[in-house]
Each structure stands twice: as C-alpha cells, then as structure tokens.
Amino acid sequence: MLAFSPYISSFIDQIIVSIPYFKPELTLIITFIGTILASLFADKHWKNTSFVVTIIGLLFSGCYLVGQGLTKVEMAGFFDMIQVDAFATSARLIILLSTILICIFIQQRHQAYDRPLGDLYAVLLTATLGLNLLTMSSNWLMIFIAVETVSISSYIMVGYFSTTKIQSEAALKYVLFGSICAAVMLYGLSLLYGFTGNLNFDAPSHIAGLMEAPQIMISIALLFLLTGIGFKLSFFPFHVWSPDVYQGAPTVITTYLATVPKIAVVVLLSKILSAWLNVSFYFSDFLTYVIIAIAIATMLIGNLAALRQQDAKRMMAYSSIGHTGILLMAVLVYQNNESNVLLFYLSIYALMNIAVFIFIDALEASLGNTSIESYRGLGKQYPLLFTSFSIVLIALVGLPPTAGFVGKLLVFSKVFEQYQNFQSFSLLALLLVGALTSVISLFYYFKIPLNAFLRDNTGSPAVNFNMVLLCIGILCTVAVLILGIFPDLLLSVF
DSSP states (O other): OOTTTHHHHHHHHHHHGGGGGHHHHHOOOOHHHHHHIIIIIIITTTTTHHHHHHHHHHHHHHHHHHHHHHOOOOOEEETTTTOOOOOHHHHHHHHHHHHHHHHHHHHHHHOOOOOOOHHHHHHHHHHEEEEEEEEBBBBHHHHHHHHHHHHHHHHHHHHHHHHHHHHHHHHHHHHHHHHHHHHHHHHHHHHHHHHSSOOBSHHHHHHHHHHHHOHHHHHHHHHHHHHHHHHTTTOTSOOHHHHHHHHHOOHHHHHHHHHHHHHHHHHHHHHHHHHHHHHHHHHHHHHHHHHHHHHHHHHHHHOOOOOTTBBBBHHHHHHHHHHHHHHHHHHHTTEEEEEEEEEEEEEHHHHHHHHHHHHHHHHHHHSSSSGGGGGGGGHSHHHHHHHHHHHHHHHHHHHHTHHHHHHHHHHHHHHHHHHHHOOOOHHHHHHHHHHHHHHHHHHHHHHHHHHHHOOOOOOOOOOOHHHHHHHHHHHHHHHHHHHHHHHHHHHOOO
C-alpha cells in the first residue's frame, strides 16, 4: 500500500477530471438506484413509478449526450480507458432512443406479465450502461467488463418472465452459450495482452506488439476474440442460440436483443478494425479476410435458413443473422472521419426492427401465437397495420422508396469503392453475396403480406390492438419512408 501512496493523488485527479465527460453514464447509475428504490417502495402506491423514474433518467442522460454532441467534445478519460468522441456520442444517442422505445413497449404490455416491471427496468438500465461503455472503450479490460455487464443483464431479461419449458430452455441455452463464449474471449484477450503488454487496442505499443508476435498465435488470439464479439452480434458460427432464444423469449425482450446490443458491438468492432487496418501488416490482412468470410457465411446461412421458417419470430431471428452480414460490410468500410454511413444504417436498422416486432407482438397478443399462417386474410380486416408491416418488411429487403434501400445502397457503394481501389476478389464476392441474399430475403419477408392480403381468412379471432404501441409502430414506418425519400435529414446529423 505504501508503494502506491505517491500516486494516489494523481489517480484521484485523473478520475475527477474524467467525471464531467461521464455524466450520461453517471445519470444512468443514479437512475438505476432510483428505479430500484421506486420498485421497492413507490410501486405499491402507484405502479408506474419505476417506469417514470426510468424514462426521466434516460431523458436526462440524453440531454447530456446532446450537450456533448453540440460541443463536439473529444477526450480520453479514466487513464485512457474510454474515449469520448462524436462517433461514440451519436451511437449512444441511438442506443438511448431505442431503449426508451423498448421501455414504452414493456410498459404497454405490462398486463401480459405477472412480475414487477421495476426490476426489469433496473436491469435494462444496467445493460444500457454496459452498451455505452462498449461504444467508448478502447481498453480490453473495460471492454470485457462491459460485454459481461450486457450479457448478464440479457440473461436475466430472457429468463425473467419464463413460465413455460420453451422459455426456460431458451434462457438456459443463452446463459450456457454466452458463458462459454465469454471464457474463450477472455483467453484471447489474455494472449493479446501477453503479446503486447498493453490493454489499449489503439495504442502504438499494442499495435507494435501485434506486429512482432508469431503469426499463428496472433491468429488464434484473434479467433478467440471474435468468439465473444460474434456471440453478441450472432454471426456465423456463433448464431446458433438466436432462433431458440428469439422465439422463446417474450417479444419485447426479443426486440431488445435483436436491436440494441448490436448497435454498440458494431461500433466497438468498427473502432477496433479502424485502429488495426490502418497499419499494413499480416494481422490486418488476415483480419480483413476473416471478417469478409464471416460476413458472406452469415448472410448466406441467415437468409437461406429464414426461407424455411413458418414462425414470424423465428424468421426474424434468421433475418437478424442475415442483417448482421450487412452490418459487417458497413464495419469494413468505416473510416474515422466518415462514420455517417454506418450510423445511418444503424439508426434505420433500429427503426425497422422495433417496428417489425411491435407489429408481431400486437398480433401475438390476440392470436396467441406468432405463426405466419395465422395472419391469413387479416390484411383486409386490418389494412393500416398490415400495410405498415409490409412497408417495414420492404425496407428490410432494401427496396425503394424506403430508408432500408438508401442504407444498403450507401453500404454497397462504399464496398464497391474499396473494390475499385484495391481490386480485391473477396470484396467483389462480398458484394455479390450481399445482392444475392437481398433477393433471397424477398421470398421469406413477403410470406407475411402474401398471407395477409392474398389468402382467405380461416376464422381468426378479432384482434384488439394496443393503440400506443400501434402508433409507435406506424410512426417508425413513416420515419422509414421519409428517411428513404429525404436521407439527408439524418445523414446531416451525423
């Protein structure tokens, strides 16, 4: 202890200096405590207290984020373990807005659950804190802590409402698979630290250590590292948990898993690749080919498997896997000074997924299942819902005039630009597979409007919609259309 005493004052000074840039996350921590207290004491008198506290805390956190965005703060804090920049601030705003929509989704469906929601909001805030740290972290230790924070929170959310064997099985599979991936990732990080002696992935000494390390060992460390990242993104071959968990979990939790964590992990992976691929050495070339191979395999497996699905949530699970391949394409073309394409696609991805799952949940609440067959003839009875549903599905395919088309066009254009610069066959293959799988996705997405509008009703019960959720879904659909026609409205923000 005496050996560290001369450094204590400098440590405290560094922490104090860093705190002002950590206000959005400190607000989340305070809100987490407030939500727990509200759940324990105030929800007995007014059941919406914990929800109100959560929303207020998220809005305050958003105000601090907007302030950071307007002042264009760029700094490193907490001994260079986090880096606050425009890219991280924009990503955290997308995460925050998506989380607010998820909280409203949960609150509007509270009658379907027989457990207190205050505890769930507290867990959701914990996950949001972990996701924020992922977007800012440049230190492997901080990254692992953030990944585990998000993972453990996700395990709890998946199992929180378990009442059937299918739901319990989904939660157990998620925990077991996630624990194994975390252990493998940690071993890979220990190898990277052993080779470099530095935990900051963008530090010159870290990159120099990678260049000097044995190629076979650094390749193994990379594959171990991608195990943990692959689990959160559910890309091949770490996607096997997704269909069972997405189908078994409550739809609102499925919405969260399919959307929000992917935003943070994509931002993290973009920063890692940006730091490593700017240096010409064996590791950067190997990493590029690995990511391209994973993206191709993920798009093919996700979209081909989705063709055979007859359950809407399971189909969306494989669709989410396929979209991860597109996200990896966006990651490959990310540049430090050109993050607008990636952020645009992440924003649209969040809008499209939240809207789709709101519509699926609205139908599940009355029909009692998520079978695509059960939608037969309902398009004529409920034209507004199924028209909006169809528009969002068109956006997921990537057809005009939706924002999904603009997002894919921007990503594909950037990849094609890189192909022209480097004449790499692997990039050409990536483009071709991306285009092919987009065509394949037409055949399974259009099962829903086909059944809804072109098949006869088989006597389905009347559907009673939650009007708040239906309005949110329709507003997301309108936003997808408007941003498809006027993409600069969002691109100019980034």
